[in-house]
Amino acid sequence: MTQVTRPTWVEGAAGSLFDIDNLPYGVFTHDDEPPRVGVRIGDQVVDLAPVAASEMLEIAHVFEEPSLNPLLALGRPAWSAIRTWLTALLTDETERDLVGPSLVPLAEVAMRMPFEVADYVDFYCSLDHASNVGRIFRPDDEPLKPNWRHLPAGYHGRAGTVVVSGTGVRRPSGQSKAPGAAGPGYGPSSRLDMEAELGFVVGAPSELGSRVGVDAFADHVFGVTLLNDWSARDIQAWEYVPLGPFLGKSFATSVAGWVTPLDALAAAHVDLPGQDPEPLDYLRVGPGAGFDIDLEVVLNGETVSRPPYASMYWSPAQMLAHLTVNGASLRTGDLFGSGTISGPAPEQRGSLLELSWGGTEPFTVAGQERTFLQDGDTVTLRATAPGTGGGRIGLGEVTGTVLPG
Structure with missing residues (x-):
């Protein structure tokens, strides 16, 4: 299955193992700030909380949490919708000004336990x-x-x-x-x-x-x-x-x-x-x-x-x-x-x-x-x-x- 998607505008990400068709989620900290949800693109982490807040998404609060669990609890339709939203943000050059300030180099973050394990x-x-x-x-x-x-x-x-x-x-x-x-x-x-x-x-x-x-x-x-x-x-x-x-x-x-x-x-x-x-x-x-x-x-x-x-x-x-x-x-x-x-x-x-x-x-x-x-x-x-x-x-x-x- 090959999906036709515009290339990402994030420098160094296109053609990498963490290109636009990947987008894994994690919980990170940066500069002693509270842990929150991010998504990886290339060697950068998108700090999702400020981006979602700027877009006034109803679910913006889940990205402010120190765990993926609130995001996980949203269910399949929401997961797919968020992925579509992220793909658009990271492939549309006109979104660079919105997302760019929320890109954090991977080398500067510390990864936390991504989710709270229930069983x-x-x-x-x-x-x-x-x-x-x-x-x-x-x-x-x-x-x-x-x-x-x-x-x-x-x-x-x-x-x-x-x-x-x-x-x-x-x-x-x-x-x-x-x-x-x-x-x-x-x-x-x-x-x-x-x-x-x-x-x-x-x-x-x-x-x-x-x-x-x-x-x-x-x-x-x-x-x-x-x-x-x-x-x-x-x-x-x-x-x-x-x-x-x-x-x-x-x-x-x-x-x-x-x-x-x-x-x-x-x-x-x-x-x-x-x-x-x-x-x-x-x-x-x-x-x-x-x-x-x-x-x-x-x-x-x-x-x-x-x-x-x-x-x-x-x-x-x-x-x-x-x-x-x-x-x-x-x-x-x-x-x-x-x-x-x-x-x-x-x-x-x-x-x-x-x-x-x-x-x-x-x-x-x-x-x-x-x-x-x-x-x-x-x-x-x-x-x-x-x-x-x-x-x-x-x-x-x-x-x-x-x-x-």
Whole structure:
């Protein structure tokens, strides 16, 4: 899908990963002023509050808030109308005098947590990742549990530990059991890991007791953000039977400072790789349910993996439908993650657990053999996708540095 749009008048933005067909939203501060909503164009941030006030928009107040939640709560018709308004402002040369004074260089702002997380759910939707983890943790059993191909598996995480890109991540402590040990011990995790994921941000809520069908995905989900689900694999391995992830996951989850609206990904829709057996009726989707998004995992400045989101087995619409099929309600600010994104090739694995095959096959970074994360390591996730203008757009990166326990 190629959309014909006039080029932006913002210098340096045309042809960049943050051209007029992207326009992600975030919350920023500048010169010790209160945090407020901005949209990125090239390497500039549009301070939306004064622009909207000058235009006397009825919804101008949502851009003055220190969170995207009031904007998210407006719903799909308003999101589309605001995007149309922004596109016109940033492509019509006659609007330069109005918008120009509200452009702030990206290098001069500090990004804040873009939205208040209501609930956080993390899924497990990559066939390659789930198969790899099954082989690592249960080498003598079938890699996939019997239910995996019938439903998008997930767990309910901890909303209060979702942090914005750039926040340091403290190495967690907890119980773990060494192979052959008679019992568990307590201490800092020695198998700290990361997971390359895509997060989906809910805007429009739903009522308790109702369901959100696969066809209503775009009515409720505002956009996407890169997500790193930090994981303590030794704590996780000891605790996850019989109830699944808990303390091995709940200490920190990082998200980007920018949320890319679904409208910006209109050209990135692709078919799912194929589902066998056919899902139950409430999970059936048509063509174009997946997304063609290419991720990059960077450890201490060196790219170690390139996971493809297009390889994911379960689509985000199916995740949302399953999340609500029991009548669970959605709230503005809900966040659900895709689970680790891994492709079939070794260089497409989205976690260090897989890249090092459970720590048994070290990989090389800067000439050194590595398995799990060390104190001082910095992990950065980047991603690009086809844009509606014919080029590619970028998702805001997410980065975090490991702090000692």
